[in-house]
Amino acid sequence: xxxxxxxxxxxxxxxxxxxxxxxxxxxxxxxxxxxxxxxxxxxxxxxxxxxxxxxxxxxxxxxxxxxxxxxxxxxxxxxxxxxxxxxxxxxxxxxxxxxxxxxxxxxxxxxxxxxxxxxxxxxxxxxxxxxxxxxxxxxxxxxxxxxxxxxxxxxxxxxxxxxxxxxxxxxxxxxxxxxxxxxxxxxxxxxxxxxxxxxxxxxxxxxxxxxxxxxxxxxxxxxxxxxxxxxxxxxxxxxxxxxxxxxxxxxxxxxxxxxxxxxxxxxxxxxxxxxxxxxxxxxxxxxxxxxxxxx
Amino acid sequence: xxxxxxxxxxxxxxxxxxxxxxxxxxxxxxxxxxxxxxxxxxxxxxxxxxxxxxxxxxxxxxxxxxxxxxxxxxxxxxxxxxxxxxxxxxxxxxxxxxxxxxxxxxxxxxxxxxxxxxxxxxxxxxxxxxxxxxxxxxxxxxxxxxxxxxxxxxxxxxxxxxxxxxxxxxxxxxxxxxxxxxxxxxxxxxxxxxxxxxxxxxxxxxxxxxxxxxxxxxxxxxxxxxxxxx
Numbered sequence: 001x002x003x004x005x006x007x008x009x010x011x012x013x014x015x016x017x018x019x020x021x022x023x024x025x026x027x028x029x030x031x032x033x034x035x036x037x038x039x040x041x042x043x044x045x046x047x048x049x050x051x052x053x054x055x056x057x058x059x060x061x062x063x064x065x066x067x068x069x070x071x072x073x074x075x076x077x078x079x080x081x082x083x084x085x086x087x088x089x090x091x092x093x094x095x096x097x098x099x100x101x102x103x104x105x106x107x108x109x110x111x112x113x114x115x116x117x118x119x120x121x122x123x124x125x126x127x128x129x130x131x132x133x134x135x136x137x138x139x140x141x142x143x144x145x146x147x148x149x150x151x152x153x154x155x156x157x158x159x160x161x162x163x164x165x166x167x168x169x170x171x172x173x174x175x176x177x178x179x180x181x182x183x184x185x186x187x188x189x190x191x192x193x194x195x196x197x198x199x200x201x202x203x204x205x206x207x208x209x210x211x212x213x214x215x216x217x218x219x220x221x222x223x224x225x226x227x228x229x230x231x232x233x234x235x236x237x238x239x240x241x242x243x244x245x246x247x248x249x250x251x252x253x254x255x256x257x258x259x260x261x262x263x264x265x266x267x268x269x270x271x272x273x274x275x276x277x278x279x280x281x282x283x284x285x286x287x288x289x290x291x292x293x294x295x
Numbered sequence: 296x297x298x299x300x301x302x303x304x305x306x307x308x309x310x311x312x313x314x315x316x317x318x319x320x321x322x323x324x325x326x327x328x329x330x331x332x333x334x335x336x337x338x339x340x341x342x343x344x345x346x347x348x349x350x351x352x353x354x355x356x357x358x359x360x361x362x363x364x365x366x367x368x369x370x371x372x373x374x375x376x377x378x379x380x381x382x383x384x385x386x387x388x389x390x391x392x393x394x395x396x397x398x399x400x401x402x403x404x405x406x407x408x409x410x411x412x413x414x415x416x417x418x419x420x421x422x423x424x425x426x427x428x429x430x431x432x433x434x435x436x437x438x439x440x441x442x443x444x445x446x447x448x449x450x451x452x453x454x455x456x457x458x459x460x461x462x463x464x465x466x467x468x469x470x471x472x473x474x475x476x477x478x479x480x481x482x483x484x485x486x487x488x489x490x491x492x493x494x495x496x497x498x499x500x501x502x503x504x505x506x507x508x509x510x511x512x513x514x515x516x517x518x519x520x521x522x523x524x525x
Contacts, residue, residue, distance in 0.1 A: 002403055004403075004406065005400075201386055202386060202397075205386065205397065205398070207373070208373065209402065209445070210370040212367070213366070
């Protein structure tokens, strides 16, 4: 199509939108809200994921030595473990240190441990943290094969509960987002269909005088793209700037939280929302196009 | 120009609109299609610009087998055919010049050329001074002339008119008829379905009379009804 034909189609699309401004605003608003909710949930889930990963990576694997193992062998094993690639930190925790730690954790109730007298039933152990969270399981297995090790533990329960929570957040966000997307798709489709009904005379004449079907279609495709696109621009703009702002204030007030930096995350999410919005417009047209054939 | 061979049209509801119709219309002819309502005149016209497709038989228009045409070729067929209806079918919110220009804009004619041709056809139908009027500000006769101008602005080789004078008073009907004969004189093939016996009788052109979906009479320089003492 020639440039002036595009201008013609754009003008027709614009007239459709102006003919029913309330519906146009409703389409843009629902699209913006649904995309924004989707975007917020995506940002949330990426961040909760990052926090969980950092928690998991901080989970130490404890490998306990048998009572009979001499300290010299324990130190030797510590050196071996420190040489492993997946190991970030490895320390030897003697049973005396373990007991002291236990007393500290018991706090006011530490007196119950007094009944032990001078006996210390605890074992010496290695405390090892992995570089990558997904290496924790393998690390535990490897440690269990070390000489003198009786058993190994790590706090997998906490981690798996955290991941279940993340999955929950993700599913809820996706379900709400998808329901809202369907809602905005219906509103956009309705707007396009009303435009078709209002322009049925034009369409009939266009076909009569030999306009190609693509020229008949394009004003409505553009209408869908404009509605979805404006909604998406609003949503991605809001998502982007609010994330940048939230990140800036969180960095200062909650510095221990391992939040994901806005670049490239916020930009990627904003782009994703933009694409989704334009897709909504295009799908809205696809759904309506059968009605166009019947005019 | 137009060739119908054993054309039958049966609608999905079982009504047979045309039955084994054979018709040849040459380039530059003027043909009246006459007959009572339901005779098949409108269906025949609609087959010619591919608004309907025949159930069997072949419809050849300007060298194209219309029934076998691919959907994407239809617009190019229609650019060679001007069509006028009883109800003018103008766009109410656009003025006369815009209504006519619309037909050229949607087939991507250059704006300068559109301006030139709109002025030409407005002159042809005698409405040069009404270009800026809205359809609602025109009489029925003027509105039909605008519709005729729109049909002619793409310079079709053929003009199809379905009861073009059906909504017009006798004077406007005569004016319309005069312009259509002029268009024919300039070289365009014209096929006009009509009930207006007095117009047919005065024009003395070829008459194809239809009834119950078949052609009952096909005479040159004829009248609306059969003339016994010819």
